[in-house]
Amino acid sequence: MxxxxxxxxxxxxxxxxxxxxxxxxxxxxxxxxxxxxxxxxxxxxxxxxxxxxxxxxxxxxxxxxxxxxxxxxxxxxxxxxxxxxxxxxxxxxxxxxxxxxxxxxxxxxxxxxxxxxxxxxxxxxxxxxxxxxxxxxxxxxxxxxxVALALRNALAGRVGLVSFVGWPINVDRIPTTHGRLLERTDGVSRGRGGLDLDALRMYLRWRGLTLEDVREAPDTYRNPATLPEEPNPPTDGAVTADVRHDGGEALESNHTESEDADYDDPWGADAFLEDIDHTAYGTTPEELREGLEVLTTSERVWISPGTPxxxxxxxxxxxxxxxxxxxxxxxx
Incomplete structure (x- = not known):
């Protein structure tokens, strides 16, 4: 024809x-x-x-x-x-x-x-x-x-308002997934907001860490004393970004404080955002800290895929x- x-x-x-x-x-x-x-x-x-x-x-x-x-x-x-x-x-x-x-x-x-x-x-x-x-x-x-998201979740037995905006995935998929984290530290999913996963990748690359590193030793990396002296370039957070490790190796820490330790800047969130001029997709220190707490304690989390x-x-x-x-x- x-x-x-x-x-x-x-x-x-x-x-x-x-x-x-x-x-x-x-x-x-x-x-x-x-x-x-x-x-x-x-x-x-x-x-x-x-x-x-x-x-x-x-x-x-x-x-x-x-x-x-x-x-x-x-x-x-x-x-x-x-x-x-x-x-x-x-x-x-x-x-x-x-x-x-x-x-x-x-x-x-x-x-x-x-x-x-x-x-x-x-x-x-x-x-x-x-x-x-x-x-x-x-x-x-x-x-x-x-509507398609809700139908997909309903077929898997997941019903609720959050089913219209996201779905749950295993934490080990987070490093290669786009979207936003919908989980809070109290375990309740929310329909909007949350940590941008591109911003999370920026933070981890800046520190020279992987999500697996953080999950294995959250008490260590929660301590801002372990921040790198010379951070890596954070990239733009893309999964396919060219990550350079010319600095940013995490400093060893002898501290073993629990997650309840009273740090002025837990996880170094303020230091990270200040160093990159707060350009991590509007991420706030509070969102970054809460997201890290969730990802170090959960095996499965709700995310919003953020369909482009x-x-x-x-x-x-x-x-x-x-x-x-x-x-x-x-x-x-």
Whole structure:
């Protein structure tokens, strides 16, 4: 089956589908997407935007004003500021915001494809700004994630509010897992907050330790006297980060105080965050200390997987290209 009808700019826009599929997989595995990915996509979007504008202007009439100018203004003038605003208030990560800005350039209007006897999208969105349709689709897909989590937990016999935001894993999986710790020292899971596992990796690398080291001798490493004189680079906490051990070896301690010892800075949490200018994903000393206490006393803990938004964005793209606007379909 071949594409019987599509403008050249719309055909070139199909490049975005495999690229965003790869980005979604990368975001799941590493929670990191290089900024270099967005530059060629933004350049392609800018070229196609100008190209579409030239074609629409030559067509004249309502094609220029209603089919191009108005939706393009909504796409660039609304979606881009929304993406930046959500990034600024912490609702989106940097990669999420850049993705939406790129989509605003790539899809200012509705692309159309005739495949055999079918025209896609099957149900064209009423709002001509296609990037806005992708965004609303992504939000709706994202809403389904807690439902999927709850279903997964229910099938395993785990029921409760926390089942909508996470699941339990063995502690030995923590070093290679992304997300947030949902456990508290009193054993009660909570629906939000908790220690960011990337921040935990930063702390351990800074000290030159592994989680296994800490679990084997928590009383030793709780004592701030065991902090390294020359810490390691903490990296950004990514599982795949290049960890260097050019310093940071844990100092031996002759102290054997219990966990109730009255240290001014248990675990050296304040010292760590001060040394890295408090850039561990908003982690507070209290969150770091509580997370370490939980991880040194528990064998199984609840975490929130923190599914990256780029996954629903890709799903929203696929739905937009094939069906159209999910929100309109639900409301109508």
């Amino acid at each position: 071949t594409l019987a009808f599509a403008s050249t700019p719309d055909l070139l826009r199909l490049i975005a589908l495999p690229v965003f599929a790869w980005i979604a997989v990368l975001d799941i595995r590493t929670r990191r997407v290089s900024s270099d990915v967005w530059i060629p996509l933004a350049l392609l979007g800018g070229v196609l935007l100008v190209w579409d504008g030239w074609l629409a202007q030559n067509a004249g009439g309502t094609v220029w004003t209603h089919e191009f100018l108005l939706p393009a203004a909504i796409s660039v003038g609304f979606v881009v500021p929304i993406a930046y605003l959500f990034w600024w208030v912490g609702g989106f990560g940097g990669a999420d915001a850049k993705a939406l800005m790129v989509l605003a350039l790539l899809f200012p209007t509705i692309p159309q494809y005739a495949v055999g006897g079918v025209t896609l999208p099957a149900s064209p969105p009423p709002i001509g700004a296609f990037s806005f349709t992708i965004l609303t689709n992504a939000v709706l897909v994202g809403i389904l994630i807690p 938004f780029l996954v629903p964005v890709f799903a929203g793209m696929v739905v937009a290209f094939t069906y159209g606007d999910l929100l309109v379909g639900i409301l109508l």
